[in-house]
Amino acid sequence: MKRRKFIRNTLLGATATFIGTEIVFSSSIPKNYTPIIQQDPDLYKLFNKDKEMTVLNDKPWNIEAKAHLLDDKITPNKYMFIRNNGIIPQNIDASKWTLIIDGESVFKPKTYTLQDLKTKFKQHTYQLTLECGGNGRSEFNPPAKGNQWTVGAVSCAEWTGVRLKDVLKDVGIKDTAVYIGYHAADTHLSGDPDKEPISRGVPMHKAYQEETLLAFKMNGEAIPLAHGYPLRLVAGGWPASASGKWVNRISIRNKVHDGTKMKAPAYRVPCHPVAHGEKVKDDAMCIIESMPVKSLITYPKSGAMISEGNTLNIRGHAWAGELEVQKMAYSIDFGATWHLCEIAPPVNRLAWQHFSSTVNFPKKGYYEIWVRATDTEGSSQPMLLPGWNPKGYLNNACHRIAVKVK
Numbered sequence: 149m150k151r152r153k154f155i156r157n158t159l160l161g162a163t164a165t166f167i168g169t170e171i172v173f174s175s176s177i178p179k180n181y182t183p184i185i186q187q188d189p190d191l192y193k194l195f196n197k198d199k200e201m202t203v204l205n206d207k208p209w210n211i212e213a214k215a216h217l218l219d220d221k222i223t224p225n226k227y228m229f230i231r232n233n234g235i236i237p238q239n240i241d242a243s244k245w246t247l248i249i250d251g252e253s254v255f256k257p258k259t260y261t262l263q264d265l266k267t268k269f270k271q272h273t274y275q276l277t278l279e280c281g282g283n284g285r286s287e288f289n290p291p292a293k294g295n296q297w298t299v300g301a302v303s304c305a306e307w308t309g310v311r312l313k314d315v316l317k318d319v320g321i322k323d324t325a326v327y328i329g330y331h332a333a334d335t336h337l338s339g340d341p342d343k344e345p346i347s348r349g350v351p352m353h354k355a356y357q358e359e360t361l362l363a364f365k366m367n368g369e370a371i372p373l374a375h376g377y378p379l380r381l382v383a384g385g386w387p388a389s390a391s392g393k394w395v396n397r398i399s400i401r402n403k404v405h406d407g408t409k410m411k412a413p414a415y416r417v418p419c420h421p422v423a424h425g426e427k428v429k430d431d432a433m434c435i436i437e438s439m440p441v442k443s444l445i446t447y448p449k450s451g452a453m454i455s456e457g458n459t460l461n462i463r464g465h466a467w468a469g470e471l472e473v474q475k476m477a478y479s480i481d482f483g484a485t486w487h488l489c490e491i492a493p494p495v496n497r498l499a500w501q502h503f504s505s506t507v508n509f510p511k512k513g514y515y516e517i518w519v520r521a522t523d524t525e526g527s528s529q530p531m532l533l534p535g536w537n538p539k540g541y542l543n544n545a546c547h548r549i550a551v552k553v554k
């Protein structure tokens with residue numbers, strides 16, 4: 149982890165105190181040494197995250213949840229993963245924030261303040277599932293470069309904002325429009341102001357969906373800084389990279405948006421299945437749109453112990469991109485047989501669904517509980533791994549937990 153450098157720059161550089169305690173002899177700290185007390189950033193203090201969250205990288209910040217931390221029906225900030233491609237913007241003055249809508253396919257660019265957005269348009273609230281396209285990457289073999297997400301780069305928070313389609317209607321969009329591309333206030337890791345860390349988007353049909361929001365609230369409060377304060381695009385059910393944080397410009401393009409990380413191989417998978425480790429040409433890679441069907445056991449925690457003769461109640465969430473989860477099942481025999489779980493309908497389109505079941509074990513010993521969701525088009529999660537792809541996206545394999553019956 150490149151944690152050390154971060155701490156030197158932000159904490160040590162500014163002051164030789166830590167949690168209010170002076171570091172006596174701080175001037176003698178060797179150049180590349182980080183005092184023990186500074187080696188572990190306090191995530192709760194930095195981002196109001198739970199200390200059980202896993203830091204995958206701190207420059208940029210990439211932090212994921214563990215499955216059991218995602219037990220809430222609506223993900224609270226403290227358990228929400230952070231995926232940054234650049235540096236979080238500093239010193240934001242929301243009263244001066246503006247959103248420009250421009251691009252080849254607007255008749256005339258138009259600028260809105262946050263206040264304009266909040267007052268001119270009707271506000272809507274939806275629970276929206278946001279999963280990083282790279283969630284589950286750590287399981288691929290041969291391994292793919294990038295953050296080694298396990299299962300915790302997914303959330304379903306309640307977002308409040310205005311519909312992007314209402315704003316676009318107010319701007320006036322030409323029928324040449326093909327795609328929207330967002331631009332945001334975060335800065336490139338290199339410090340180069342002309343480079344954007346990420347600038348992605350969605351086709352017009354997704355931009356025009358009722359649930360696609362320009363959001364200014366998350367879980368009823370101002371969006372936390374790390375998640376896009378003060379304004380964020382939220383396009384649930386698609387790779388979360390399409391949901392631009394700190395958004396200050398949206399371009400309506402007359403072609404597929406060509407911003408940073410839109411081009412192959414970023415956020416693309418082979419258009420047709422390939423062999424493990426196969427090299428894939430850029431023009432044979434397709435943009436990821438709706439995320440695949442997936443589920444997560446959030447209770448109990450893997451490693452749970454139960455006494456013989458007792459049943460175990462399991463629960464978790466399931467989601468299927470643009471679709472719904474129609475069927476949910478669990479297995480305690482490594483996928484040989486499956487039993488149906490109860491699965492609730494989503495609160496609204498693109499929200500994850502909650503499942504539960506009661507599990508009986510035939511005798512003492514070690515078990516694994518596997519869960520598998522099936523979407524409304526009949527696609528089910530693969531048991532161990534989906535097809536390999538060079539960048540390690542879209543691993544929607546069955547989630548598994550270990551259980552011991554004593």
Ligand SMILES: Nc1nc2c(c(=O)[nH]1)N[C@H]1C(S)=C(S)[C@@H](COP(=O)(O)O)O[C@H]1N2
Nearest residue numbers: 229230231232233280332375388389392393
């Ligand atoms: N401006 C901006 N928006 C962004 C990103 C970013 O780095 N900068 N990362 C994207 C990616 S890849 C993901 S997975 C989600 C993560 O959202 P979260 O950090 O709120 O969980 O934000 C997306 N929006």
Ligand SMILES: [Mo]
Nearest residue numbers: 231280281389
């Ligand atoms: Mo992502």
